[in-house]
Amino acid sequence: MTAALFFAPDAYVLDGNQIMGRRVAGAVFLRAVVEGRGDDPVVGYSIGQQNMDSFRQAVRSIDPAAPTEWIRTGRHDLLAERGTLHRADPAICAEARLRLRTGSASFSLTGVTHTLSTSGTLDLIASYLSEPVMPWDALICTSAVAVDVVRATFDEAAAYLRWRFGGDLRLTLPQLPVIPLGVHGADWAVSDAARQAARQRLVIAEDEVAVLFSGRLSYAAKAHPFQMFEALRAAADRSDRPVRLLLAGQFFNKGIGEDFLSTARTYCPNVRCQHVDGEDAGLYAAAYAGADIFLSLADNIQETFGITPVEAMAAGLPVVVSDWNGYRDTVRDGIDGFRIPSRAPAPGAGDNVAHGYEILGNYDVYSSRTSTTVSVDMAVLVERLVTLIGDPELRRRMGAAGRQRVATExxxxxxxxxxxxxxxxxGRIRTHQSAQAETAAWLASAPHAHHAHDDPFRRFASYPTRFLSTDTVLGAAPGAGRAAYEALTGRPIFAPWRIAPDLAERIIAAAGKGPASIADIARQVGLAPEAAIEPIARLVKMNLLLPEED
Structure with a gap:
């Protein structure tokens, strides 16, 4: 059975949103869910008609015949039938809190890592230890290094909690499975005819070797470009064939784009640099189809996986990447391409960097400050580029190996x-562990709701003079009835809290037969006594019901 998807258009829909890695990952994941659904419907979960409509439209755009179901936020009974709620990000804590109302063993929660380097994300990961996240929940990590970061964060958060509250703490942790991001490989397959057409569109000469970098074009995020420019200049000096650099992606603004391209011309003047606008899907695809080599020297702590080398491998390109983060999980050195050794400051050298980020709160500055201290082995990089530029058979062989790896992995x-x-x-873990006597007793002792969302009438019980309870006796006010109720709720002053007029009429009529307790009135109109208090209290507010003096 498939999970219900916590649906927000920002996480799954590309149209109208800036193209970012997490959105692309969400969009291709949704397609995988739709295409891999088997006999199951595609199930969405969120709040609001707009989200529901967007969900159904997104699914229909992939497969018009795909059946959909929608679970409204708070219907945890339906989530329990489904078994799991999945989010396209790590933010499962709010749902874990909400799950308290039906029991923490009622269903599982899964999230997935993307960027782990922002203070907000690290705070979120650390909060797993103090939130009702369970061992039958999971944070899916896209790479081995993502697991390392999450575990280190858990360890530091646990040490902090023990320092604050003592050592005897019951800390429940989620599973941390490694499941990589993926591609729809057939979308990236390139025929000889498509390659020829792409090179013609990009005006790449037959003897030119086109080196592709794709992704966010920025000095502060993804990959600082200086060593790429320098290495291509050195490799082009040693090569008999002209070299073209395709920079495929988007700049944050026009000024950054102009400076970026000017910098490229300054540091690799012997390489023809060409911007390929990532907003143009056809042109972006042509860059992959027409290139000969893919190059990405990721150096930022933001990346946990890095999908662009996998896309390049699917397109049959040999890849040259930094030996950094998730690239280590995807690219096999000497088989699919080359991984270039990287260097970064040793642990303990970054306290000033962390302090600066804590004070300023500027993530772009933090990202740039760290990435500009990370370097690759330039001698190895240049040698690998020279080798690939001069050996088309090696490029073909590595490209074929990468394409096969994508198909199988x-x-x-x-x-x-x-x-x-x-x-x-x-589901099996949840069933087994929640059946254990000790765990069952512990779960039974859990609060009904998180303290931030407790019953407001309990939290603020010292505010009123008296209470309206199921024992409170009420009568109907003179002139009270359906017409008076509809007149009041027909105006904005009470319209948001309108109940069915016939129900209001029956409540007023029950009270009008003679003073009766809220419990008695509730029984007469078919409501649970506790559930009747709120609408009856509002009828008191409207001066349609009158409580007897205590």
Whole structure:
């Protein structure tokens, strides 16, 4: 059985939103869910008609015949039937709090890592230890390094909590499975005819070797470009064939774009640099189809996986990447391409960097400050580029190996079943552990709701003079009835809290038969006594019901 998807257009829909890695990941994941649904419907979960309509439209755009179901926020009984709620980000804590109302063992929660380097995300990950996140929940990590970061954050958060509250703490942690991001491999396959057409569109000469970098074009995020420019200049000096650099992606603004391209011309003047606008999907695809080599020297702590080398491998390109973060999980050195050794300051050297980020709160400055201290081995990089530029057979062989690796390891047809297997495994863990006597007793002692969302009439019980309870006796006010109720709720002053007029009429009539308790009135109109207090209290506010003096 597939999970329900916590749906927000920002996480899954590209149209009308800035193209970012997490949105692209969400969009291709949704496609994997739709195409891999089997006999199951595609199930969305969120609040509001607009989100529901957007969800159904997004699913229909992938497969008009795909059946959908929608679970309204708070219907945890329906989530329990589904078994799992999945988010496209790590933010499962709010749902874990809300789950308290139906029991923390009622269903599982899964989220997925993207950027882990912002203070907000690290705070969120650390809060797993103090929130009702359970062992039958999971934070899906896209790479081995993502697991390292999450575990280190858990360890530091646990040490902090023990320092604050003592050592005897029961800390429950989620599962941390590694499931990589994926691609729809067939979308990236390039025929000889498509390659020729792409090179013609980009005006790449037959003897030119086109080196592609794709992604966010920025000095502060993804990959600082200086060593890429320098290495291409050195490699071009040693090569017999002209070299073209394709910079495929988007600049934050026009000024940054102009400076970026000017910098490229300054540091690799012997390489023809060409911007390929990432907003133009056809042109962006042509860059992959027409290139000969893919190059990405990621150096930022923001990245946990890095999908662009996998896309390049799917397109049959040999890849040259920094030996950094998730690239280590995807690119096999000497087989699919080359990983270039990287260097960064040793642990303990960054306290001033962390302090500066804590004071200023400027993530772009923090990202730039760290990435500009990370370097790759230039001698190795230049040698690898010279080798690939001069050896078309090696490029072909590595490209074929990468394409095969994507088909067996990183295609969504392979990866999405791993999600479904995880959801089933979490169900087994939940069933087994919640049946253990000690765990069952511990779960039974949990609060009904998180303290931030407790009953306001309990939290602020010292405010009123008297209470309206199920024992409170009321009568109907003179002139009270359906017409008076509809007149009041027909205006904005009470319209948001309008109940069905016939129900209001029956409540007023029950009270009008003679003073009766709220419990008695509730029974007469078919409401649970506790649930009747709020609408009856509002009828008192409207001066349609009158409580007897205590």
């Amino acid at each position: 990183f295609d969504w047809r392979v990866i999405y079943p791993r999600y479904r297997e995880l959801w089933e495994e979490l």
